[in-house]
Amino acid sequence: MKLATLIGKGPVSDGGASVHGSAPRDAYDGNVTGFAIDHRKVAPGTIFGAFEGARVNGEDYIADAIRAGAIGIVARPGLAVEGAAYIADETPRERFAQLAAAFFAPFPATTVAITGTNGKTSCVEMTRQLWRMAGHHAASIGTLGVTTADERVTTGLTTPDVVTFLSNVAGLEREGVTHLAFEASSHGLTQYRTEGLPVSAAAFTNLSRDHLDYHGDMAAYFTAKIRLFSEVLRPDGAAVVWADDPQAARVIDLARERGNRLVTVGTRGDTLRLVDRDPTLLGQGLTIEAGGQTYRVSLPLIGGYQAANALVSAGLVIATGGDIATTIANLARLQP
Known part of the structure; x- marks a missing residue:
């Protein structure tokens, strides 16, 4: 060029x-x-x-x-x-x-990003798995490296430098990947390491004290995180929000101001409402209300935090065209 x-x-x-x-x-x-x-x-x-x-x-x-x-x-x-x-x-x-x-360019047609203090790594992997179950050629990029259905290559960083990131994403597109989920860390967002992709949906998991040696205070830390929604997410994209976090309302308000489609999940969620959670020996049973229907699914992962990660991931899949009933049912097939 x-x-x-x-x-x-x-x-x-x-x-x-x-x-x-x-x-x-x-x-x-x-x-x-x-x-x-x-x-x-x-x-x-x-x-x-x-x-x-x-x-x-x-x-x-x-x-x-x-x-x-x-x-x-x-x-x-x-x-x-x-x-x-x-x-x-x-x-x-x-x-x-x-x-x-x-x-x-070009890059995979469907790209989503996840930010938050905890849960990013699990969410990108769960999103990749749910897409694969739905028949898509999917990949994820984050702390675990670049992961596809066939292999995993370690990069060593949650968000690699922008040249490595964009060249990897372009390489995935050449290999036939159509759906990509990546972690958007506060460092990566502040340093513009995740720019240039047509981000169809962005997810917020939670916010707690972290990286204050770099950002200085919680206000600056949150500002770095929220940049995913204020600048990186496409104007016609979807904001997926774990509604139970204390900072969720600020993300929701921003999404509404920008005119983004809103997908909220959790016990306070409107799109996927977690009605009940029953721990079991092999995981937990989830009761979820969505679209006027009630669904019961056995999630083979332990802990409330994994239920949150699973719902955020399901929200991303649904936000990018996934069928609600199929996506919820596929939660039972997730692997750690």
């Missing part, structure tokens, strides 16, 4: 971005070969993201990246960039992610 095709001809107006710098005359006609946020991974034709980090400042390596063959540099305004197209933006991580998404 040509550099000019990605960044557009002349100034880039969206997001306060601009293209300038002392680039070779033919740079914009050059082919983009990849993206990197580590200057050691730059090859000829790479677009390099130079960001200020907690430990390393990528801006210090712009010259090294250009010497290695970078044809474009995405960074904050006000830097001196010589020898490559300088794509300056007030939020360079976001702009870099947008460009990378345009390069790596």
